[in-house]
Amino acid sequence: MKKIGVTTTVPIEILIAADYEVVDLNNIFVTSEDYSKYIDIAERKGFPKSCCAWKKGMYGVCVEHEIKELVGVTEGDCSNTKALEEVLDMQGVKIYPFAYPHGRKLEDVKRSLDNFMDMFDVNLSDVEKIRKRLNKARAKARKLDELTFINNKVSGFENHLYQVSCSDFNSNVDKFEEELREKIEEIEKRSPIDKKIRLGYIGVPPMTCDIYDYVENFDAHFVYNEVQREFAFPRADKAENIYEQYYDYTYPYDIKFRLKDIKKQIKERKIDGIIHYTQAFCYRQIEDIVMKKQLDIPVLNVEGDKLNFLDARTKLRLEAFLDMLLDLKKFQK
Incomplete structure (x- = not known):
């Protein structure tokens, strides 16, 4: 199964429907016994001291765990994600952008999710099956x-x-x-x-x-x-x-x-x-x-x-x- 990293909560149903194993970089970073090594990796690469520790940690996790594909949320989460994506893209990581619509209109949410499904070549029926499965765990x-x-x-x-x-x-x-x-x-x-x-x-x-x-x-x-x-x-x-x-x-x-x-x-x-x-x-x-x-x-x-x-x-x-x-x-x- 292919592995894909995420920078925050994204429509995971779509990724699983596309046969990916999803890895939240945040969870690996913050639960690590040696979490600071991930920050050090980023700072040695040139990330500034004044950059958020979470972003540096996610970069370090991506490098250390050899994550080759990544979904970055460019709207609705961290304003630094776009720059993180650009650095990782330069290093050969395949980037899939996803944005939560700024205005929060249902038609905009639908458009954003449909674009994401198209990106991974999955249909709504497959995604809904996964959603029902995940909702059992969410319950x-x-x-x-x-x-x-x-x-x-x-x-x-x-x-x-x-x-x-x-x-x-x-x-x-x-x-x-x-x-x-x-x-x-x-x-x-x-x-x-x-x-x-x-x-x-x-x-x-x-x-x-x-x-x-x-x-x-x-x-x-x-x-x-x-x-x-x-x-x-x-x-x-x-x-x-x-x-x-x-x-x-x-x-x-x-x-x-x-x-x-x-x-x-x-x-x-x-x-x-x-x-x-x-x-x-x-x-x-x-x-x-x-x-x-x-x-x-x-x-x-x-x-x-x-x-x-x-x-x-x-x-x-x-x-x-x-x-x-x-x-x-x-x-x-």
């Missing part, structure tokens, strides 16, 4: 999410890990679905997590995954991971076809559309405070202004860069934020 990810915020039995990190992995299903949907099934069986036997503060995480998935365990030291528990949940397509079962599914995908579209679902989840999950994670040198940092203005609960912005663990300053800020949330809960009572 299990949705069940795990419900066990997180309804039953309080799933840690924030587990919620993050299994949902973010739906971007490529760890390159093997059958194996991944079975792993999810076994995990859910184990989780259902647990006692509920008893924490006073219910947190939401919004923004891109973190470099600093230890944030999930760290907050638990302060009587807090993440019950919502915004973008990771979107990678798992929680509303895919309600979509009539692939066009509606990707039309309803919040991450690549405007911030107003994202905020509508974030507000809904805050209310449904009874969230006390939000951690808004942004990556250094990313244009999405500016969105924090809108988030703090539009959300009616406390929001703390946490910025990550090249480290895959929280630094002392960020830990201190998190501790102060969580102390404030505890005081607010006492005051409200």
Whole structure:
């Protein structure tokens, strides 16, 4: 089976229908025990220090793992992807561009997906068969999410890990679905997590995954991971076809559309405070202004860069934020 890399969540149904094994470069990069080597590869090639660590990491993964074909999202994700594609194309990697339409009109989404199908010579019927298969695995990810915020039995990190992995299903949907099934069986036997503060995480998935365990030291528990949940397509079962599914995908579209679902989840999950994670040198940092203005609960912005663990300053800020949330809960009572 041919292997193809992706720079973020793309219409994976089309790639699998075209008989590709899909590899999300982000997942290899951030889960590696020696993740910094991928950044070093990029910086030795000439990537600037002021470039996003994720982009450098993806470049390093592509080179180290000899990825010969790549889907790069040129609209609806990172503004640096186009330059990354140009560098990789120069080195012989075959690039397939994909763009989420800026205006988020259904007819534009349909046109973009049809062009992508034509690019890989697959038809809608084949793609829909794959979509139905993947949605069975996504249903299990949705069940795990419900066990997180309804039953309080799933840690924030587990919620993050299994949902973010739906971007490529760890390159093997059958194996991944079975792993999810076994995990859910184990989780259902647990006692509920008893924490006073219910947190939401919004923004891109973190470099600093230890944030999930760290907050638990302060009587807090993440019950919502915004973008990771979107990678798992929680509303895919309600979509009539692939066009509606990707039309309803919040991450690549405007911030107003994202905020509508974030507000809904805050209310449904009874969230006390939000951690808004942004990556250094990313244009999405500016969105924090809108988030703090539009959300009616406390929001703390946490910025990550090249480290895959929280630094002392960020830990201190998190501790102060969580102390404030505890005081607010006492005051409200």
